[in-house]
Amino acid sequence: xxxxxxxxxxxxxxxxxxxxxxxxxxxxxxxxxxxxxxxxxxxxxxxxxxxxxxxxxxxxxxxxxxxxxxxxxxxxxxxxxxxxxxxxxxxxxxxxxxxxxxxxxxxxxxxxxxxxxxxxxxxxxxxxxxxxxxxxxxxxxxxxxxxxxxxxxxxxxxxxxxxxxxxxxxxxxxxxxxxxxxxxxxxxxxxxxxxxxxxxxxxxxxxxxxxxxxxxxxxxxxxxxxxxxxxxxxxxxxxxxxxxxxxxxxxxxxxxxxxxxxxxxxxxxxxxxxxxxxxxxxxxxxxxxxxxxxxxxxxxxxxxxxxxxxxxxxxxxxxxxxxxxxxxxxxxxxxxxxxxxxxxxxxx
Amino acid sequence: xxxxxxxxxxxxxxxxxxxxxxxxxxxxxxxxxxxxxxxxxxxxxxxxxxxxxxxxxxxxxxxxxxxxxxxxxxxxxxxxxxxxxxxxxxxxxxxxxxxxxxxxxxxxxxxxxxxxxxxxxxxxxxxxxxxxxxxxxxxxxxxxxxxxxxxxxxxxxxxxxxxxxxxxxxxxxxxxxxxxxxxxxxxxxxxxxxxxxxxxxxxxxxxxxxxxxxxxxxxxxxxxxxxxxxxxxxxxxxxxxxxxxxxxxxxxxxxxxxxxxxxxxxxxxxxxxxxxxxxxxxxxxxxxxxxxxxxxxxxxxxxxxxxxxxxxxxxxxxxxxxxxxxxxxxxxxxxxxxxxxxxxxxxx
Ligand SMILES: CC(C)[C@H](C(=O)O)[C@@H](O)C(=O)O
Ligand SMILES: CC(C)[C@H](C(=O)O)[C@@H](O)C(=O)O
Numbered sequence: 001x002x003x004x005x006x007x008x009x010x011x012x013x014x015x016x017x018x019x020x021x022x023x024x025x026x027x028x029x030x031x032x033x034x035x036x037x038x039x040x041x042x043x044x045x046x047x048x049x050x051x052x053x054x055x056x057x058x059x060x061x062x063x064x065x066x067x068x069x070x071x072x073x074x075x076x077x078x079x080x081x082x083x084x085x086x087x088x089x090x091x092x093x094x095x096x097x098x099x100x101x102x103x104x105x106x107x108x109x110x111x112x113x114x115x116x117x118x119x120x121x122x123x124x125x126x127x128x129x130x131x132x133x134x135x136x137x138x139x140x141x142x143x144x145x146x147x148x149x150x151x152x153x154x155x156x157x158x159x160x161x162x163x164x165x166x167x168x169x170x171x172x173x174x175x176x177x178x179x180x181x182x183x184x185x186x187x188x189x190x191x192x193x194x195x196x197x198x199x200x201x202x203x204x205x206x207x208x209x210x211x212x213x214x215x216x217x218x219x220x221x222x223x224x225x226x227x228x229x230x231x232x233x234x235x236x237x238x239x240x241x242x243x244x245x246x247x248x249x250x251x252x253x254x255x256x257x258x259x260x261x262x263x264x265x266x267x268x269x270x271x272x273x274x275x276x277x278x279x280x281x282x283x284x285x286x287x288x289x290x291x292x293x294x295x296x297x298x299x300x301x302x303x304x305x306x307x308x309x310x311x312x313x314x315x316x317x318x319x320x321x322x323x324x325x326x327x328x329x330x331x332x333x334x335x336x337x338x339x340x341x342x343x344x345x346x347x348x
Numbered sequence: 349x350x351x352x353x354x355x356x357x358x359x360x361x362x363x364x365x366x367x368x369x370x371x372x373x374x375x376x377x378x379x380x381x382x383x384x385x386x387x388x389x390x391x392x393x394x395x396x397x398x399x400x401x402x403x404x405x406x407x408x409x410x411x412x413x414x415x416x417x418x419x420x421x422x423x424x425x426x427x428x429x430x431x432x433x434x435x436x437x438x439x440x441x442x443x444x445x446x447x448x449x450x451x452x453x454x455x456x457x458x459x460x461x462x463x464x465x466x467x468x469x470x471x472x473x474x475x476x477x478x479x480x481x482x483x484x485x486x487x488x489x490x491x492x493x494x495x496x497x498x499x500x501x502x503x504x505x506x507x508x509x510x511x512x513x514x515x516x517x518x519x520x521x522x523x524x525x526x527x528x529x530x531x532x533x534x535x536x537x538x539x540x541x542x543x544x545x546x547x548x549x550x551x552x553x554x555x556x557x558x559x560x561x562x563x564x565x566x567x568x569x570x571x572x573x574x575x576x577x578x579x580x581x582x583x584x585x586x587x588x589x590x591x592x593x594x595x596x597x598x599x600x601x602x603x604x605x606x607x608x609x610x611x612x613x614x615x616x617x618x619x620x621x622x623x624x625x626x627x628x629x630x631x632x633x634x635x636x637x638x639x640x641x642x643x644x645x646x647x648x649x650x651x652x653x654x655x656x657x658x659x660x661x662x663x664x665x666x667x668x669x670x671x672x673x674x675x676x677x678x679x680x681x682x683x684x685x686x687x688x689x690x691x692x693x694x695x696x
Contacts, residue, residue: 075535082535083542091536115574117465139502139539149507153540154487159497185587187423187430188439191487192501194431218594225573225598226463239533243591246566250573 001034003305006066011044012279013289014072020341021294027345032310045076045085054089060096068301069272073279087137095131097269099262100161101168102128102241104276106248111323114253122228125172126248128241129165130262132156135238157192162199168265169235170207176232180210183236185217221247249276256290256330259297261304273301287336290328292318295344317347349382351653354414359392360627361637362420368689369642375693380658393424393433402437408444416649417620421627435485443479445617447610448509449516450478450589452624454596459671462601470576473520474596476589477513478610481505483586505540510547516613517583518555524580528558531584533565569595597624604638604678607645609652621649635684638676640666643692665695
């Protein structure tokens with residue numbers, strides 16, 4: 001079997017982690033008897049400087065032809081403002097392909113010492129709404145630059161949008177521990193978040209076997225630090241999911257480990273798989289970037305393609321390496337990006 | 349000198365922590381040669397069940413007559429929905445008195461072991477916008493209950509609103525380490541948050557002696573866990589400040605320690621001082637509540653009233669007790685709410 005993968009290295013360390021991770025994935029595929037065919041697409045801030053857009057006008061349409069999208073990182077604020085580069089590439093793909101679910105696993109890999117004193121293992125799957133809500137982009141400004149200036153930003157939640165991400169969360173909860181945390185801020189945001197609470201009740205009625213707990217975003221943010229072992233599947237809005245998954249990344253040892261699957265549960269379009277970290281221009285070109293988040297994202301991609309054995313082989317190899325204490329400088333190790341990726345290949 | 353204080357125990361453990369903390373404050377005052385005269389106001393969910401509102405129609409006006417407001421906690425969702433009780437009492441006071449700044453200190457008290465492995469001491473002052481932004485309450489719903497239902501929630505940022513909280517942050521940064529972190533999500537929210545970034549630049553021009561760093565809310569949430577010692581004054585919007593200060597509470601040992609000052613930097617109205625924790629109905633009436641957050645909030649109140657020596661005496665007594673390892677169950681101790689408060693009085 002052959003899969004066609006769109007490779008989007010993007011900006012900054014994006015190309016470093018992608019160039020390191022991609023050969024590892026190809027080796028995994030080969031060992032498992034299938035092949036991965038990659039198309040490198042140069043869409044990025046560099047592309048913007050040449051063409052005035054982050055990707056071709058039919059970029060999202062081009063992506064539909066692939067089996068999956070594998071992305072490094074987007075953004076180079078010294079050249080293009082983030083709110084342009086991110087909205088026009090990363091968010092445009094998420095929204096354009098209706099990748100309504102952003103799934104992010106948070107647990108400590110073997111041998112990795114996180115920042116928390118607790119030694120109780122945790123295993124959180126964050127399911128983030130990925131196409132609307134606080135990222136709708138709606139809003140505007142009046143009296144620009146003047147004393148009376150006002151900016152408004154409108155979060156938009158649709159029934160279908162909230163329902164599909166909740167439903168995916170409940171399905172996952174069923175496959176895992178049977179526990180779901182629904183995150184809102186309904187004590188302060190009475191329109192959007194009270195609606196989210198109501199939708200949670202409606203969808204929960206179809207899943208009597210799943211135990212639901214409601215948390216306010218501030219409370220669950222704290223709980224991820226004080227009692228992460230009490231959480232399992234966490235479903236949150238676009239913005240809340242963004243914040244909670246960076247907390248998840250922190251407690252799992254840092255952004256060097258956090259992987260992300262952007263998927264459309266209805267199928268029919270490719271999913272997009274990426275590390276949670278950004279383009280980190282401050283360390284770009286130095287070989288310091290940790291490729292594990294990108295590799296883990298690769299494992300999520302293989303799993304989503306149905307190549308479960310390959311996904312498991314890759315995760316096992318990653319943890320075989322982390323268990324030895326080897327790693328990039330953010331892990332307290334002295335390997336470079338490519339050396340760490342090579343170690344994972346060797347462990348396959 | 350005599351100060352008139354409005355005492356608002358509110359709901360749940362609110363009255364327990366207030367009844368424990370208030371005598372301690374009175375003792376401090378006595379020792380320092382001034383007096384505190386308290387007026388207990390029963391505004392709460394109980395009050396709502398009797399009167400149909402959380403406070404009298406002229407409640408905010410009544411509060412103006414006091415020198416300060418000392419509040420326990422609001423909310424008892426089994427009787428009144430949170431979005432009613434909180435908005436009509438807590439948020440109504442913050443917004444009604446234009447208490448535009450919510451200042452929350454985060455550091456480990458002597459002897460307290462937080463959840464982080466790091467042993468580098470941190471001392472973060474979070475300055476949260478407190479009257480507008482994501483808590484504006486603007487928005488609505490269409491097609492309620494139907495397939496086409498949509499909820500919108502509009503965040504509103506005014507120039508004056510953003511400027512005054514930033515300015516307060518810069519003033520505090522000047523008095524402290526000369527460092528300020530400004531928090532946005534301008535890579536995804538291009539109206540409100542790009543405006544916040546612009547306002548940060550404008551206000552920063554008046555404070556060339558303060559070093560400004562911009563963070564996205566997800567990144568600084570992670571940083572508070574991985575490198576809290578690198579942060580000093582953190583200025584954030586209403587919602588982002590809410591989330592970050594619960595993270596601050598978590599890393600300082602839990603909500604049992606987190607205190608909050610709601611103030612109007614322009615003066616002319618009383619400030620409101622409260623623990624960050626809520627009414628915790630699950631432990632109400634059991635004597636389990638930690639009174640230290642409320643006592644610390646009392647110290648912030650004394651400082652704001654100009655009674656610096658009293659504020660310092662109170663904090664010193666609190667830390668004399670925490671240094672011994674004594675505390676309520678959340679601190680790993682076996683004291684009750686009133687016993688811990690009594691220990692602080694004894695240490696004065
Ligand atoms: C870069 C940014 C727009 C993005 C987001 O907020 O979604 C990132 O933080 C993420 O979590 O994937
Ligand atoms: C109870 C809630 C409305 C409140 C807030 O979000 O402001 C609380 O969490 C706080 O931080 O004071």
